[in-house]
Every structure is written in structure tokens, then in C-alpha cells.
Amino acid sequence: MPDERPAGVPHDHAPFGPRLLAAMSQHGPLCVGVDPHPQLLSQWGLPDSVEGVARFCDGVLEAMGGRVAAVKPQSAFFERHGSGGVAVLERLLADLRSVGTLSVLDIKRGDIGSTMGAYAQAYLEEGAPLAADAITVTPYLGTGALAPAVTLAKANGRGLFVLVLTSNPEAASVQHAGDPSVAAAVAADVAELNAGGDPVGDIGMVVGATVGEAPARLGIDLAGANGIVLAPGVGAQGATAHDLAITFAGLEQRVLVPVSRGILSAGPTPERLRATSEALSAELTSKLWS
Numbered sequence: 001m002p003d004e005r006p007a008g009v010p011h012d013h014a015p016f017g018p019r020l021l022a023a024m025s026q027h028g029p030l031c032v033g034v035d036p037h038p039q040l041l042s043q044w045g046l047p048d049s050v051e052g053v054a055r056f057c058d059g060v061l062e063a064m065g066g067r068v069a070a071v072k073p074q075s076a077f078f079e080r081h082g083s084g085g086v087a088v089l090e091r092l093l094a095d096l097r098s099v100g101t102l103s104v105l106d107i108k109r110g111d112i113g114s115t116m117g118a119y120a121q122a123y124l125e126e127g128a129p130l131a132a133d134a135i136t137v138t139p140y141l142g143t144g145a146l147a148p149a150v151t152l153a154k155a156n157g158r159g160l161f162v163l164v165l166t167s168n169p170e171a172a173s174v175q176h177a178g179d180p181s182v183a184a185a186v187a188a189d190v191a192e193l194n195a196g197g198d199p200v201g202d203i204g205m206v207v208g209a210t211v212g213e214a215p216a217r218l219g220i221d222l223a224g225a226n227g228i229v230l231a232p233g234v235g236a237q238g239a240t241a242h243d244l245a246i247t248f249a250g251l252e253q254r255v256l257v258p259v260s261r262g263i264l265s266a267g268p269t270p271e272r273l274r275a276t277s278e279a280l281s282a283e284l285t286s287k288l289w290s
């Protein structure tokens with residue numbers, strides 16, 4: 001049977017880290033976030049309902065599908081509409097697969113090992129209705145508790161992004177605490193999980209674009225963790241491409257930059273969404289990669 005996957009997108013079962021690196025070198029470091037906020041739905045002339053969210057996703061897919069390295073749906077904005085919203089998320093994940101765009105489901109899961117196993121089956125198992133190429137996970141029950149998700153992700157060519165230094169201002173009181181800090185300990189755990197990953201492991205880290213010099217100050221070896229960094233915070237949260245270049249100096253080719261409101265507020269016209277994302281992608285590429 002002929003392989004009908006778009007050129008440049010390796011087989012689904014190839015390891016996630018290298019697949020994402022390949023997508024980034026093809027499309028650049030931008031990842032479009034899909035956060036159907038009520039305000040954005042209204043701005044797009046859509047109702048704050050399951051139908052509105054579905055049409056919003058269609059608009060994002062039409063404008064961005066196949067044009068960016070990855071798309072990051074924020075589960076909360078689908079869940080707030082109940083089972084209908086989750087069904088829309090399921091369809092979006094399937095649509096992304098069919099256009100060959102990687103999905104990073106931002107769902108921030110983390111629980112005791114046995115429950116984590118069920119979450120892993122929900123989002124990382126082959127054929128699961130909500131399976132994504134990668135999900136975000138929280139390590140605050142101990143990075144070791146994420147083991148079932150690590151195992152299933154690696155077995156199925158999928159990935160995780162572990163929260164290390166989040167972009168919100170309240171994060172420092174927990175994540176910077178201790179010596180070594182909580183964040184440095186989590187990054188060291190990620191490095192162990194990625195040992196031997198070539199050219200990069202499958203376990204990424206979330207480090208906000210807003211965190212400034214915190215990684216250096218807290219002794220976090222971002223490059224040594226051997227994973228791709230997901231760096232939210234550009235646009236609506238105030239961080240810029242220049243901030244990324246400073247915080248992630250030395251790691252430039254391994255930073256995936258999710259932007260939601262900063263792009264989505266240009267909608268609903270596909271041409272404006274595309275123009276905004278292309279301009280941002282060009283700026284990120286020139287500041288991070290040159």
C-alpha cells in the first residue's frame with residue numbers, strides 16, 4: 001500500500017523527539033496554540049458553545065494545518081463544554097493526524113502511578129480516541145510517578161513535556177524552592193529519562209519564555225536534559241522573541257514556541273491568521289536560529 005503521509009513527516013512510530021526536531025527544521029519553531037477562549041469565540045463571531053468551538057477549530061486547521069511544526073490544543077477550553085467539547089477535541093486531534101501536523105495536547109496530567117497508567121492509556125495509547133503526539137505532564141507527585149506515561153510514550157513514538165519552570169508569576173514560590181531547586185531536580189530527572197536519545201530524547205520540558213535568567217540562576221542544565229523545550233509566554237503573557245534568545249542561549253534549535261492568543265486574535269480570516277503566524281515564525285527563526 002503506498003505511503004500517503006506528507007513528505008518530511010517520518011513514520012508515527014519513529015521516536016517523538018526526532019520527529020518533532022524534523023518538523024521544526026521543516027516549518028520553524030512556532031507551535032500554534034488552540035485555546036478557544038470565550039472572548040476569542042466572540043471576536044471570531046462564534047457562539048460560546050460546542051458548535052462555536054468546532055467552527056473555531058476548523059478555522060485554525062484550515063489556516064494552519066500542515067504549515068507549522070505542531071499545534072497545541074489546550075484541553076481546558078474543550079472540557080468546559082463537557083462531553084461535546086471533548087468530542088471536538090477528539091476530532092481536532094484526528095484532523096491534525098490526517099494533515100500530518102504534530103499535536104501537543106496541553107492537559108497537564110500527573111497522579112500516583114496506577115492512575116497515571118490510565119491517563120497514559122487515554123492520551124498515549126495507539127488508537128485511543130484522545131491520543132496525541134505528546135502531552136504536558138506535571139511532576140509534583142514525583143517525576144518517578146510519571147513512569148507509566150514515559151514507558152507508553154516511548155513505546156508508541158509519542159512524547160511528554162514535563163513542567164519545569166512555568167510561565168506564570170506564581171510559579172517561583174514552588175518551582176524555585178530548595179537547593180537544588182525543585183525545578184533543577186525535575187530537569188535532572190528528565191536528563192536521566194532522555195539518556196541515549198539521539199539526536200534528542202522524547203521527554204521535553206516546559207520552561208516559560210517569561211522566566212528570564214532563572215534557569216541559569218537555579219543551575220538548571222537545559223541542554224544537558226537532552227529534550228526539546230516547550231516555551232509558552234510569547235505574546236499575550238508579554239515575552240518576546242528577544243527574551244527567548246536570551247533565556248535559551250545555546251539551545252536555540254531545540255525550543256518549540258507555542259503561541260495561542262498572539263495568533264488567534266488575528267482570526268477568523270485564514271489569510272490574516274496565516275500572515276500573523278508567518279510573521280511571528282520569521283521573527284522567532286531569525287532571533288533564535290541565527
Ligand SMILES: O=c1ccn([C@@H]2O[C@H](COP(=O)(O)O)[C@@H](O)[C@H]2O)c(=O)[nH]1
Nearest residue numbers: 074166167208232236237259260261262
Ligand atoms: O507554563 C505554562 C504552561 C502552559 N501554558 C499554556 O500555554 C498557553 C499560552 O497561551 P497564550 O495565549 O499564548 O498566552 C495556554 O494554553 C496555557 O495554559 C502556559 O501559558 N504556561
